[in-house]
Amino acid sequence: MTGAxxxxxxxxxxxxxxxxxxxxxxRQRGLVNEISISTRSPATLQRAEELGLGDYYAxxxxxxxxxxDLVILCVPVGANEAVAKWIAPSLKKGAILSDAGSTKESVVxxxxxxxxxxxxxxxxxxxxxxxxxxxxxxFSTLFDQRWxxxxxxxxxDQEALQKLKTFxxxxxxxxxxxxxxHHDLVLAIVSHLPHLIxxxxxxxxxDLATVTKSQVIKYSASGFRDFTRLAASDxxxxxxxxxxxxxxxxxxxxxxxxxxxxxxxxxxxxDGQMLFDLFTRTRSIRRSxxxxxxxxxAPDFGRHVAGSPVSSND
Ligand SMILES: NC(=O)c1ccc[n+]([C@@H]2O[C@H](COP(=O)([O-])OP(=O)(O)OC[C@H]3O[C@@H](n4cnc5c(N)ncnc54)[C@H](O)[C@@H]3O)[C@@H](O)[C@H]2O)c1
Ligand SMILES: O=C(O)C(=O)C[C@]1(C(=O)O)C=C[C@@H](O)C=C1
Numbered sequence: 001m002t003g004a005x006x007x008x009x010x011x012x013x014x015x016x017x018x019x020x021x022x023x024x025x026x027r028q029r030g031l032v033n034e035i036s037i038s039t040r041s042p043a044t045l046q047r048a049e050e051l052g053l054g055d056y057y058a059x060x061x062x063x064x065x066x067x068x069d070l071v072i073l074c075v076p077v078g079a080n081e082a083v084a085k086w087i088a089p090s091l092k093k094g095a096i097l098s099d100a101g102s103t104k105e106s107v108v109x110x111x112x113x114x115x116x117x118x119x120x121x122x123x124x125x126x127x128x129x130x131x132x133x134x135x136x137x138x139f140s141t142l143f144d145q146r147w148x149x150x151x152x153x154x155x156x157d158q159e160a161l162q163k164l165k166t167f168x169x170x171x172x173x174x175x176x177x178x179x180x181x182h183h184d185l186v187l188a189i190v191s192h193l194p195h196l197i198x199x200x201x202x203x204x205x206x207d208l209a210t211v212t213k214s215q216v217i218k219y220s221a222s223g224f225r226d227f228t229r230l231a232a233s234d235x236x237x238x239x240x241x242x243x244x245x246x247x248x249x250x251x252x253x254x255x256x257x258x259x260x261x262x263x264x265x266x267x268x269x270x271d272g273q274m275l276f277d278l279f280t281r282t283r284s285i286r287r288s289x290x291x292x293x294x295x296x297x298a299p300d301f302g303r304h305v306a307g308s309p310v311s312s313n314d
Contacts, residue, residue, distance in 0.1 A: 005030055005031055005032050005033050006031050006032065006070075006163060006166060006167050006170065007031070007032045007033070007069040007070040007163075007167070008032070008033045008034065008067075008069050009032065009033065009034040009035070009036060009067055009068045009069055009070075010022075010026055010031075010032040010034070010035050010036070010068060010069070010070045010071075010072070011035075011036045011037075011038070011064045011065045011068035011070070011071045011072070012035065012036070012037050012038070012054070012072055012074055013038050013039070013061050013064065013065070013071065013072070013073050013074060013075060013083055013087065014038075014039055014040075014073060014074035014075035014076075014079075014083075015037050015038075015039045015044060015045070015048045015053060015054075015074065015135045016044075016074065016133045016134050016135060016137065016138075016234075017129060017130065017132055017133050017134065017137040017138055017142075018074045018100045018126065018129070018138070018142075019037070019039075019053075019072075019074035019100075019135070019138070020048070020051070020053055020134075020135040020136075020137065020138025021138035021139055021140065021142040021143065022072060022074065022100075022138075022143075022171070023035050023037065023048075023053040023054055023138070024053065024138055024139065024140035025140040025141070025142070025143060025171045025172070026171070027053075027140075028140045029170055029171070031167060031170050031171070032070070034055045034056070035053065035054040035055050035056075036054060036055065036056040036057075036058070036064045036065075036068060037053060037054035037056065037057050037058075037064065038057070038058045038059065038060065038061040038063070038064035038065075039059075040059075040075075040079075042059060044134065044135060045057050045058075045059060047134075047135050047136065048135045051135055051136070053135060053138075061083055061086050061087050062086055062087050062089065062090040063090070064087075065087045065090050065091055065092075065095075066090050066092070067092055068091075068092060068095060069092065069094070069095055069096065070095065070096050070098070070164075070167065071087065071091065071095060071096070071097045071098070072098050072099060072100060072124075073097075073098070073099035073100070073101070073111075074099070074100050076234075076236050076237050076240040077101040077102060077103050077106060077107060077237075077240045077241060077244045078236075078239070078240035078243060078244065079240075080099060080101060080106075080107050080110055080111055081110035081111065081114075084097075084110065084111040084114040084115070085114050088114045088115065088116055089116070091115075091116055091119045092119075093116075093118040093119065094118060094119075094120075095119050095120070096119075096120045096122060096160050096163065096164055097111075097115060097119050097120065097121045097122070098121075098122050098123060098124045098150075098164060099111070099123055099124060099125075100124060100125060100126055101123070101125060101244075102125060102187065102191065102192075102237070102241045102245075103184055103187070103240075103241055103244040103245040104123050104125060104149075104151045104178075104180035104183040104184055105180040105181050105183075105184050105245075106244035106245065107123050107180075107244075108123055108151065108153075108180050111123070112153075120156070120157050120160035120161075121153070122150055122151075122152045122153075122156060122160065122161060122164050123150070123151045123152075123180065124148060124149065124150045124151070124164070124168070125148065125149045125150075125151075125183065125187075126142075126143050126146060126147075126148045126168070126171075126173060127146055127147040127148065127149065127187075127191070128142050128143050128146035128147075128148075128173070129142070130142075131229050131230065131232040131233045131234075133233075133234040133237070141172065143168070143171040143172045143173045144171075144172035144173075145172060145173075145174075146172070146173050146174075147173060147174055147175075147176055148168040148171075148173035148174070148175050148176075149175075149176050149177070149178050149183055150164065150165065150168075150175060150176070150177050150178075151177070151178055151179065151180040151183055152177060184245050184247075184248045185248045185251075187245070187248075188245055188248035188249050188251070188252045189252050192241055192242070192245060192248075192249050192252070193249070193252045193253065193256060194230060195230050195231075195233060195238055195241075196242070196249070196253070197227075197256075198226075198227040198228075198229075198230035198231040199230075199231050199238070201224075201227050201231075202224075202227055202228055202231035203231075205224070216228075262274075263275070263278070
């Protein structure tokens with residue numbers, strides 16, 4: 001990015017995959033003058049310092065947000081309320097307060113009551129990540145060609161919204177605006193359910209006496225490998241996602257279980273047509289995603305680049 005930095009001081013509370021990636025991209029592209037970092041554990045804070053992610057480091061989150069024009073909470077969603085309470089008295093008037101949490105309605109409910117007058121609270125969620133966590137996992141291109149969803153309140157300050165939008169665009173993302181409840185419903189199916197399925201299938205395989213751990217490793221070049229990647233995601237993060245998007249996740253799990261039962265019935269009764277029709281429909285969904293230029297056939301999922309068509313065995 002060329003031109004003046006968008007913000008003078010950015011404060012990041014939580015410096016794992018997302019916080020570290022934000023620090024690196026903001027520094028590399030000159031989006032902010034200074035970065036102040038706070039996190040709960042002294043060892044993580046020290047690691048952030050060793051990696052040179054910021055300019056100021058503090059275990060006291062309130063101290064870290066003083067004088068910050070942009071504050072982004074990058075902690076597991078279950079920690080947002082406590083952090084908001086902690087930093088609220090120290091937030092600068094006119095500052096933008098945002099977050100990166102994977103759920104949005106709970107964040108709005110838990111953080112909004114603590115936001116002082118004159119601070120612009122605009123929740124956000126980069127749809128970008130990996131199964132890795134901690135400051136070492138971050139990288140500056142994480143947000144390139146990914147979506148970032150912002151869920152501003154109806155009476156949002158338009159100038160603040162535009163500034164935050166420009167920030168995420170400068171991080172490489174495309175920005176969409178959404179209602180928090182709608183965000184949670186959409187993400188329940190496209191992100192939360194796939195992770196739960198992965199946790200479940202890997203757990204089931206591990207429980208089966210016939211599928212020993214060594215066999216899981218030996219044959220993991222198969223489809224199972226994709227599930228093990230997702231199932232290696234951070235347990236705290238995903239526990240908090242489940243507890244904070246309970247309604248939408250339970251709704252999607254119920255739908256999923258019904259569809260799974262239908263598939264089970266088709267297999268039991270030898271209904272090959274049902275199975276063939278379903279598999280044909282789902283295959284065409286992946287093809288249409290690729291044709292829309294939102295997916296490559298490579299394992300680098302989700303970037304908005306034109307990809308090669310899926311090969312056909314027909
Ligand atoms: N990992 C992903 O793929 C991904 C993608 C998009 C959004 N998110 C969301 O972004 C947020 C951060 O995720 P991450 O992947 O960077 O997690 P992470 O586990 O890599 O990092 C979390 C950081 O928060 C700190 N922390 C935890 N509890 C805290 C507390 N009470 N007070 C202060 N710091 C605390 C940890 O020490 C760590 O530095 C989460 O809300 C998550 O839902 C994650
Ligand atoms: O690619 C991955 O590993 C991810 O899990 C990233 C992913 C996703 O489900 O797409 C996970 C959770 C976030 O809230 C956003 C992105």
